[in-house]
Amino acid sequence: MATYISNKEKKLYPKMSDMDPSSPxxxxxxxxxxxxxxxxxxxxxxxxxxxxxxxxxxMMTGKTSVAMKGENPTCIACGDxxxxxxxxxxxxxxxxxxxxxxxxxxxxxxxAPRQF
Amino acid sequence: MDLKTMNDSSSxxxxxxxxxxxxxxxxxxxxxxxxxxxxxKPKERKIKRSKKKIPEQxxxxxxxxRTIFERRSVRVFKDKQLPDYLVKRILEAxxxxxxxxxxxxxxxxxxxxxxxxxxxxxRVVKLAGWTSRFMNPAFPKSFVGNWFSRLxxxxxxxxxxPTGMTGLGQLAKKELGLWHDAPTIIFLLVDERSAGDPHxxxxxxxxNMVLAAHSFGLGTCWVSFSTLLEMSPKFKKYLGIDYxxxxxxxxxxxxxxxxxxxxxxRETHETVWYNENGDKRIEI
Numbered sequence: 001m002a003t004y005i006s007n008k009e010k011k012l013y014p015k016m017s018d019m020d021p022s023s024p025x026x027x028x029x030x031x032x033x034x035x036x037x038x039x040x041x042x043x044x045x046x047x048x049x050x051x052x053x054x055x056x057x058x059m060m061t062g063k064t065s066v067a068m069k070g071e072n073p074t075c076i077a078c079g080d081x082x083x084x085x086x087x088x089x090x091x092x093x094x095x096x097x098x099x100x101x102x103x104x105x106x107x108x109x110x111x112a113p114r115q116f
Numbered sequence: 117m118d119l120k121t122m123n124d125s126s127s128x129x130x131x132x133x134x135x136x137x138x139x140x141x142x143x144x145x146x147x148x149x150x151x152x153x154x155x156x157k158p159k160e161r162k163i164k165r166s167k168k169k170i171p172e173q174x175x176x177x178x179x180x181x182r183t184i185f186e187r188r189s190v191r192v193f194k195d196k197q198l199p200d201y202l203v204k205r206i207l208e209a210x211x212x213x214x215x216x217x218x219x220x221x222x223x224x225x226x227x228x229x230x231x232x233x234x235x236x237x238x239r240v241v242k243l244a245g246w247t248s249r250f251m252n253p254a255f256p257k258s259f260v261g262n263w264f265s266r267l268x269x270x271x272x273x274x275x276x277x278p279t280g281m282t283g284l285g286q287l288a289k290k291e292l293g294l295w296h297d298a299p300t301i302i303f304l305l306v307d308e309r310s311a312g313d314p315h316x317x318x319x320x321x322x323x324n325m326v327l328a329a330h331s332f333g334l335g336t337c338w339v340s341f342s343t344l345l346e347m348s349p350k351f352k353k354y355l356g357i358d359y360x361x362x363x364x365x366x367x368x369x370x371x372x373x374x375x376x377x378x379x380x381x382r383e384t385h386e387t388v389w390y391n392e393n394g395d396k397r398i399e400i
Contacts, residue, residue, distance in 0.1 A: 052191070054191045083188060083375075102273075112381050113379055115174055
C-alpha cells in the first residue's frame with residue numbers, strides 16, 4: 001500500500017518556468033497549487049481573508065464577494081483564510097500537489113484533528 | 117521564588133508516602149541488621165504537583181492539545197510592541213526545552229529595533245536576488261539555464277526545492293514579506309559543538325516558545341530565510357554569530373490582527389504499526 005516513485009517518474013522534474021504565477025498552468029504540470037472556494041452569498045465583506053493570505057492570491061471582486069486572483073493563483077493551501085473568516089464561507093478544494101522527484105510519499109486524505 | 121514554594125503553590129494535591137527508613141538515623145561504624153534496618157514509621161510528606169489526567173476515549177481536547185491544533189502561522193501583525201516581561205516569559209519556555217546530553221546548544225537574540233529590522237530586511241532581499249540569479253533559471257537576469265536546475269535538483273534535492281526557490285524569488289521581487297512587520301524577532305543561534313544534532317534541539321526550543329506564545333493569544337511565524345544574513349559580515353557582528361555559533365532560524369512574534377488561530381484540515385500520513393503480537397499494519 002505504500003506509494004513509491006517509479007524510475008520513469010524519477011526522470012521527470014518540475015521545470016522552473018512552471019513556477020511563474022503569470023503563466024497559465026499547463027496540463028500535466030508537475031506542481032499544482034491549491035484552490036479555494038468562497039460562498040459569496042454569505043460573505044460579510046470584512047476583507048480579513050484577503051489581508052491574511054500569505055500568498056496574496058485572494059481579491060475582493062465586490063463589496064461582499066471574494067475571488068482568487070489571476071488565471072493561475074499562487075495559493076499554497078495553507079488554510080489561514082479558513083479560521084479567520086467569521087461566517088465560515090471559505091473552503092479549501094485543492095491542496096498543493098507535487099509529482100515527479102518531489103512527490104509526497106504516504107500521504108492520504110485530509111481531515112480535521114481527530115479526538116481518538 | 118524558589119523551587120519549594122513553586123511546587124507547593126499549585127491547586128491540586130497529591131499526597132505521597134515516602135519510606136524514609138533507610139535514610140533516617142546515623143550510619144556510625146558497624147552495621148547491625150537488627151537495629152539499622154528496622155523499619156521506622158514512615159513519614160507522610162505532601163508533594164504538590166499539577167494533577168494530570170489521562171483522557172477517556174473520545175474526550176474533548178485539553179488546553180495543551182487545543183494550543184497545538186489551533187496554532188496557525190501569523191503574517192499580519194499589529195504595530196503594538198510586546199512588553200518585556202512577556203518576551204521573557206516566552207524565552208523561559210525555550211530555556212526549559214530538552215536537548216541531547218542537556219547541552220542546551222542554543223542562544224537567543226531578541227531584536228526589537230525597527231530601523232535595524234528594516235536594514236536587515238533590505239539586505240536579505242538583496243542577497244535573495246543574487247542567490248536566485250545563481251540558482252533559479254526562471255528568475256529575471258538569471259545566470260543559469262534549465263539544464264543547471266535539472267542537475268542541481270538531482271544532486272541537492274532539498275536545497276533546490278521548487279517551493280523554496282519560488283519563495284526566494286518572491287522575496288527578491290518584494291512580493292513576499294520577510295518578517296511581515298512583526299514588532300519583535302527572536303533569532304535562534306545554534307552551538308555547533310554540541311552533542312548529537314544541535315539543529316534538532318534548536319527546533320525543539322523554538323517549538324516550546326511558539327506554543328507558549330500561542331497559548332497567550334500571540335501570533336508567531338518561523339522565518340528561516342533569515343539564514344541569508346550569514347553572508348553579511350555587518351549583521352553577523354550585530355547578532356553575535358561567531359564561532360561556534362551559526363544562525364539556525366528566527367521567529368517573528370507580535371500581536372495578531374484579528375483571531376487567526378483555529379482548527380483546519382490537514383493531510384494524514386501513513387504510519388507503520390507493529391503491535392505486541394508482531395503483526396504489522398499501516399494506520400492513517
